[in-house]
Amino acid sequence: MSIDLYRIYQLDRQQPPEALAQQLERQLVATDPSDSLTRGRIETARVILGDPSRRAVYDQQLGDPSGPPITEQTLAALAGRPVPAASPLTLSGLLASTQGKILAGGAAAVALILLLVIAVAAISGDEDGGGAATATSGEGSSDGSASEEEITPNLFYANVGGTVHKRTGRDVIPPQRIRITESVNFAQAAESIGYDEIQQARCGAPPTTGQTNLIGASAYVTTYDQLVTRWGCDGIYYAVVFDIGGESPVVAEAAQGTVDRDGYYSDPLIERIWNGNDPAFARKASVFDMKDEGFIVDSPDQLPVTAVSVAKTIGVKQATVITAIQVEEDESRVYFLVPDSLSVWVGELEANPDK
Incomplete structure (x- = not known):
C-alpha cells in the first residue's frame, strides 16, 4: 500500500x-x-x-x-533526503529503556548511577571554578550563558502566527526575526519596461495582492540562483530578474509583454518566466518561501509605513510581505518584497532578543 x-x-x-x-x-x-x-x-x-x-x-x-x-x-x-529515522538514544531514553531492567542485578544499578553522576557533572561543572567549562569556543557572559544564541535559521520561525503556545494554542512572539541588511531598488529597471508612475499609481509599487487589477504578484529563486520578481497589471506582464550569486542582488534583465487569445506571449523572456516550462527559470527545489504573511524584523521603521502594522495577537510590530524567501535550508539569507517599495529587501535570520 x-x-x-x-x-x-x-x-x-x-x-x-x-x-x-x-x-x-x-x-x-x-x-x-x-x-x-x-x-x-x-x-x-x-x-x-x-x-x-x-x-x-x-x-x-x-x-x-x-x-x-x-x-x-x-x-x-x-x-533528495535521507530516510527518516529515530534519534539516537539519549540519557532520558536510556533511563526509560533501562527502567525495567534495573532490578536485574546490582551491577546494572551501579552503572546507571555512575552514568547519572557523569552526566550531571558534565552539565553543571564545578561550582567553585575548578572544573572544565562546557563552552568549547568563544567567551561566555558573566552569568555563564553563551554570548550569542545559536539557532538553526528557519523563515517560518520569524513568521507571526508561526509559533503557538503548546498548552493554550495562542500565538507567541516568534523565536527568530529578520535583520535587514540592505535593500536594492529596481525602480529604474521597472520604468525601463513601462512600469512608470502612471502604472504604479494604478497597480502599486510593487503591486500587492490586495489590488483587484493585479495578476500573480510574487517572487521566486531559480535553479540558477536568479531572483525573479514578476507581476501583472491591465493585461500586461512584467518581470525583473536579479543575479544573486554575489554579495548583493544585481539587476540582470527586465521585460514586459502581453498574451494573445491563443496563449502566445509577445516577449520571449516573459514567456519563459510566466509559462513555467523553461528549465532555466524553474523554481529552486530547496527554496522555502511564504506569501502575504507578517514577519518580525529588527528595524521595521526602515520599511514603508504601509508595510508595517501591529500584530494584534502578540502586540508587536510586524512587516507585511508580498513574498519572503529563504534560499537554502539552514542558511540565514532572506530576500523579501513589501508593499509600496520597488526594492528587493535582503536580511539575515537571527535569534529574536524580544522572545
Whole structure:
C-alpha cells in the first residue's frame, strides 16, 4: 500500500504547493523537537508537496494503481533526503529503556548511577571554578550563558502566527526575526519596461495582492540562483530578474509583454518566466518561501509605513510581505518584497532578543 501524504497530514489536494508547504511547516513547528522520526517525515512531505515538479511526480505515482507502492525509501529518493529515522538514544531514553531492567542485578544499578553522576557533572561543572567549562569556543557572559544564541535559521520561525503556545494554542512572539541588511531598488529597471508612475499609481509599487487589477504578484529563486520578481497589471506582464550569486542582488534583465487569445506571449523572456516550462527559470527545489504573511524584523521603521502594522495577537510590530524567501535550508539569507517599495529587501535570520 502506498503512502498517501494528503491523507496522513489531512491536506487538500486542490491547494497549491506553497499552501501545502506552509501547512506542513506549521505541523512541523507543533511537533516535539526530540521526535526526529516524525519531524523527518513531515519535512520530507514538505519538500515533495511544496515543489511543483516533485509533487507532479508523486501525484502521478500515487494515482497509478498498477505502479509499485510508494514507500519511505521512495519518498526519500524523490525528496533528495535521507530516510527518516529515530534519534539516537539519549540519557532520558536510556533511563526509560533501562527502567525495567534495573532490578536485574546490582551491577546494572551501579552503572546507571555512575552514568547519572557523569552526566550531571558534565552539565553543571564545578561550582567553585575548578572544573572544565562546557563552552568549547568563544567567551561566555558573566552569568555563564553563551554570548550569542545559536539557532538553526528557519523563515517560518520569524513568521507571526508561526509559533503557538503548546498548552493554550495562542500565538507567541516568534523565536527568530529578520535583520535587514540592505535593500536594492529596481525602480529604474521597472520604468525601463513601462512600469512608470502612471502604472504604479494604478497597480502599486510593487503591486500587492490586495489590488483587484493585479495578476500573480510574487517572487521566486531559480535553479540558477536568479531572483525573479514578476507581476501583472491591465493585461500586461512584467518581470525583473536579479543575479544573486554575489554579495548583493544585481539587476540582470527586465521585460514586459502581453498574451494573445491563443496563449502566445509577445516577449520571449516573459514567456519563459510566466509559462513555467523553461528549465532555466524553474523554481529552486530547496527554496522555502511564504506569501502575504507578517514577519518580525529588527528595524521595521526602515520599511514603508504601509508595510508595517501591529500584530494584534502578540502586540508587536510586524512587516507585511508580498513574498519572503529563504534560499537554502539552514542558511540565514532572506530576500523579501513589501508593499509600496520597488526594492528587493535582503536580511539575515537571527535569534529574536524580544522572545
